[in-house]
Amino acid sequence: MTVKPLITLQNVTKTFGQVTVIQDVTVSVYPGQVQVLLGENGAGKSTLIKMVAGVYQPDGGQILVDGAVTSLPSTRAAEEHGIATIHQELNLVATMSVAENVMLGRMPTKLGMVDRKELRRQARAALALIGLEIDVDTPVGQLGIARQQLVEIAKALSINARVLILDEPTAALTRHETQALFAVMADLRQRGVGMLFISHHLDEIAEVGDTVTVIRDGHFIAEVPASTPEDELVKLMVGRSIEDQFPRRADETPALTEVLTVTNLTSAGHFDDISFTVRAGEVLGIAGLVGAGRTELIRAIAGADKYDTGSVTVRGAQLPKGDIQAAIRAGIGHVPEDRKGQGLVLDASVNDNLGYATLASSAKLGLADFTGQRRRAEAVAEKLRIRMHTIDQPIRSLSGGNQQKAVFGRWIIAASTVLLLDEPTRGVDVGAKVEIYELMNSITAAGGAIVMVSSELPEILGMSDRILVMRDGRLAGELSAADATQDTVMTLAARDVAAQR
Amino acid sequence: MSTTTLAPTRRSFDYKTFLANNGALVGLVVLCIALVIATPDFLTGQNLLNIGIQVSTVAVLAFGMTFVIVAGGIDLSVGAVAALSAMASGWFFVSAGLPGWMALAGGLVVGLLAGVINGAANAYGKLPSFIATLAMLSVARGLTLVISDGRPIKTAPEVSFLGGNIGPVPMPIVILVLAALVASFILNRTVLGRSMYAVGGNAEAARLSGLPVKRIIVTVFALAGLFAALAGLLLAGRLDSAQPQAAAGYELDAIAAVVIGGASLSGGLGKISGTFIGALVLVVIRNGLNLLNVSSFWQQVVIGLVIALAVGADVLRRKTRNS
Ligand SMILES: Nc1ncnc2c1ncn2[C@@H]1O[C@H](COP(=O)(O)OP(=O)(O)OP(=O)(O)O)[C@@H](O)[C@H]1O
Ligand SMILES: [Mg+2]
Numbered sequence: 096m097t098v099k100p101l102i103t104l105q106n107v108t109k110t111f112g113q114v115t116v117i118q119d120v121t122v123s124v125y126p127g128q129v130q131v132l133l134g135e136n137g138a139g140k141s142t143l144i145k146m147v148a149g150v151y152q153p154d155g156g157q158i159l160v161d162g163a164v165t166s167l168p169s170t171r172a173a174e175e176h177g178i179a180t181i182h183q184e185l186n187l188v189a190t191m192s193v194a195e196n197v198m199l200g201r202m203p204t205k206l207g208m209v210d211r212k213e214l215r216r217q218a219r220a221a222l223a224l225i226g227l228e229i230d231v232d233t234p235v236g237q238l239g240i241a242r243q244q245l246v247e248i249a250k251a252l253s254i255n256a257r258v259l260i261l262d263e264p265t266a267a268l269t270r271h272e273t274q275a276l277f278a279v280m281a282d283l284r285q286r287g288v289g290m291l292f293i294s295h296h297l298d299e300i301a302e303v304g305d306t307v308t309v310i311r312d313g314h315f316i317a318e319v320p321a322s323t324p325e326d327e328l329v330k331l332m333v334g335r336s337i338e339d340q341f342p343r344r345a346d347e348t349p350a351l352t353e354v355l356t357v358t359n360l361t362s363a364g365h366f367d368d369i370s371f372t373v374r375a376g377e378v379l380g381i382a383g384l385v386g387a388g389r390t391e392l393i394r395a396i397a398g399a400d401k402y403d404t405g406s407v408t409v410r411g412a413q414l415p416k417g418d419i420q421a422a423i424r425a426g427i428g429h430v431p432e433d434r435k436g437q438g439l440v441l442d443a444s445v446n447d448n449l450g451y452a453t454l455a456s457s458a459k460l461g462l463a464d465f466t467g468q469r470r471r472a473e474a475v476a477e478k479l480r481i482r483m484h485t486i487d488q489p490i491r492s493l494s495g496g497n498q499q500k501a502v503f504g505r506w507i508i509a510a511s512t513v514l515l516l517d518e519p520t521r522g523v524d525v526g527a528k529v530e531i532y533e534l535m536n537s538i539t540a541a542g543g544a545i546v547m548v549s550s551e552l553p554e555i556l557g558m559s560d561r562i563l564v565m566r567d568g569r570l571a572g573e574l575s576a577a578d579a580t581q582d583t584v585m586t587l588a589a590r591d592v593a594a595q596r
Numbered sequence: 597m598s599t600t601t602l603a604p605t606r607r608s609f610d611y612k613t614f615l616a617n618n619g620a621l622v623g624l625v626v627l628c629i630a631l632v633i634a635t636p637d638f639l640t641g642q643n644l645l646n647i648g649i650q651v652s653t654v655a656v657l658a659f660g661m662t663f664v665i666v667a668g669g670i671d672l673s674v675g676a677v678a679a680l681s682a683m684a685s686g687w688f689f690v691s692a693g694l695p696g697w698m699a700l701a702g703g704l705v706v707g708l709l710a711g712v713i714n715g716a717a718n719a720y721g722k723l724p725s726f727i728a729t730l731a732m733l734s735v736a737r738g739l740t741l742v743i744s745d746g747r748p749i750k751t752a753p754e755v756s757f758l759g760g761n762i763g764p765v766p767m768p769i770v771i772l773v774l775a776a777l778v779a780s781f782i783l784n785r786t787v788l789g790r791s792m793y794a795v796g797g798n799a800e801a802a803r804l805s806g807l808p809v810k811r812i813i814v815t816v817f818a819l820a821g822l823f824a825a826l827a828g829l830l831l832a833g834r835l836d837s838a839q840p841q842a843a844a845g846y847e848l849d850a851i852a853a854v855v856i857g858g859a860s861l862s863g864g865l866g867k868i869s870g871t872f873i874g875a876l877v878l879v880v881i882r883n884g885l886n887l888l889n890v891s892s893f894w895q896q897v898v899i900g901l902v903i904a905l906a907v908g909a910d911v912l913r914r915k916t917r918n919s
Contacts (some may be wrong), residue, residue, distance in 0.1 A: 397804075399804055419804065419806050420806050420808065429804060431804055436798075436801075437798075437800050437801055437804055438801055439798065439801055440793065440794050440797035440798045440801050440802065441797065441798065442793075442860075442864045442865055443793055443797050443864065447790065447794070451794055451805035451807060452806050454787050454791065455787050455806075455807070458786075458787045461786050462786055462787070463787050463789075463790050465785075505805065
């Protein structure tokens, strides 16, 4: 190739303590090209990009910027070389406004004071690029995970980088926002910006990528064009082929016992008059756009938030409002949308994190059941293929997808029979997704019920027996698995959008 | 097989990580060696017992503080609560005429109650723990002065016994060891202790996992109050009287001990063994500076620098862990 790469990681190696996470990997980013990194959860993708972002220093090999050996000792140094990064885990200040977050560290000033007007203007401009229209004075902590992700993206875009790194930016987004992001990426490509892109949604690779570097266990496996068929990519990535991405096995004759009944549930400003039932053995998918009220609904059912009117009944017994412990006793397990903010205690071990829901119930005389807990945690970690070097390592040091599996695993240990899943496979690789789907199958096969909110339409379509579509806090319709297609779901989810604008 | 083990690589001894994780202990050892060389008075039986007695009050207070800090809060009232508990105990004995053992138990109950109020104000009243306990500091110190009218009160013999000796061993050291065992048992083995780490690490995740976060917070502050009361009684027992200005400013020593011991002020991290070492570091520095005739003014400066160093080590530790 005659074009010179903007950045090259040359034969880099990275170790943490005794563990080698990246071994002798070479990747380059060219101007106007999107270099995709592909690999299973824990393969080392995020570790690799953190070396470009100035978060980690390689223990071996070197980094070339414009062909010259360069050290990037800090994120600041990386930014000075024109490298902007959207990290997999959000790095926003919850109490600061959207505008302040977008412009963090680069606040426009006038006479030594923050120029609020200019701040808002620049932030709005950055947000407009990706089509996020919100009040820029809202504290970021009040936004859902998808909008927070968009704020993070806007923040990186507003830097005017030569190299943009995107670590699973689409994991929390629906198709709609993803399209907006891809449009921006296409534009950046025109302007010669080089990009490094990570995603577990294989269909996105051909759509935005140019070349794909596959890594497995921290080793370079192959570099292939982005047009490579998906099943070949999967084979390179996991070392085997995956027969069926959505192995849903619904019961032939669905049981009639109602497990979860939600009646006229209303919470002002969030959702309105929602009623549905889920029967034993059923997976109910809930689709909708970001902001449709899906997460709020799930949280209310789980007891995490109070609601105004209506009722939630599990196996005939009505649950008290806003009482998480009662919900858990009734068999509910809730996987929240934001694993870092709501799911995990990052400094605690994998073992502890897997055990919180059963800490009290497995105890004797107030004493924690350590041996039992470890046995259960090890079993479920094995079942979910959580990749780690010991179950006692802080969960912070696990890769994103593996952290997500741990949040799910907590409720497997608790033997929950009514699972409320909010984006259960966010950031999980194709292979591990299938493991999670199989677990869902075994829970429904044993008479359990599952409600799944997901922004990934293929997942909703592939795994649900019935699909509810929410729009603006209301039920917009219900579809059977047989009738549902991307189009029918999207029409229901977005029907009014055109009319409103 | 699927919980994949990544290939271990041989590396030389990682002194950076070791130092970051055991900085306080290394510091303590270095400090002791330096003092042994610097002054012959350090390594004498009498001085070591002195250190033991002094450390007992600080450490017992700091154990209670460890619970609070691990659970993500801070308790500024422990010194004042210690004084109030001791004073109340003296009052129960002298003015109310209660039997000595009841006066002792009464002192502990007062500490416990003060803690429950702190916890409730934080968990249910939604006051930040910093504010709630700052108010308690003032209230408890004020009540101590009201009860005593500014004068010391004689303690019950049962309380004085806590300050005495059994054989050659000072009672405070025995109590210190027992308190350390109980505290580390609570933190490591009980549901309550494990929950403290979860609440301090991420209260929302703890809540969504079904942990009774508010009750846990109340219990944590109650324990801190109880340990403070015990420290107050130890102090009073040594002097055979409860002093109105006893333990003033001790909350800072307690917090310093916990932080030097490796806890993080943002919650979720901390150990009783670390806190114990932290308390020893503080007391040994003071003792050494006394032996070397350094003025108490300069001592404050030195202690401040040590705390800054310890927090610096905390930052380093976080960095090596996150990267
Ligand atoms: N600070 C750390 N200490 C120890 N191990 C670490 C640390 N950071 C990462 N690892 C390990 O390095 C491996 C690679 O992690 P990385 O986050 O790069 O994976 P990834 O490819 O981005 O995965 P995902 O798709 O799940 O995001 C994992 O096994 C992880 O546990
Ligand atoms: Mg990653």
